[in-house]
Amino acid sequence: MNLVINIPEKYLFNQSSETLKFLLKLNTAIDMYRNGLLSSSAAAYEFLYECKKRGIECQTYENIEELDAEVAMLAKELP
Helix, strand or coil, rough: CCCCCCCHHHHCCCCHHHHHHHHHHHHHHHHHCCCCCCCCCHHHHHHHHHHHHHHCCCCCCCCHHHHHHHHHHHHHCHH
C-alpha cells in the first residue's frame, strides 16, 4: 500500500522529509501495536530490520537464563 501525504515545507520543523517519513511510519506502527492491530512478532521483525539497515548487530540469547542474567546486570547499572 502506498499513501501520499503532501506536507508543506514549513511544517518540517528543520528536519528532513526522510526523517519525518520515518517518524510517521514508526509512530503509526507503535499506535497499531498499542491498539492490537500489529503483533509483537511483526513489531520485532520491523525493529530488527531497521537495526540491520543501520548496521546494528542484534544480540541473541541461547536460553532464558542468559537473558535473565543480562537483565539483572542492567538493573544494577541503571538508576
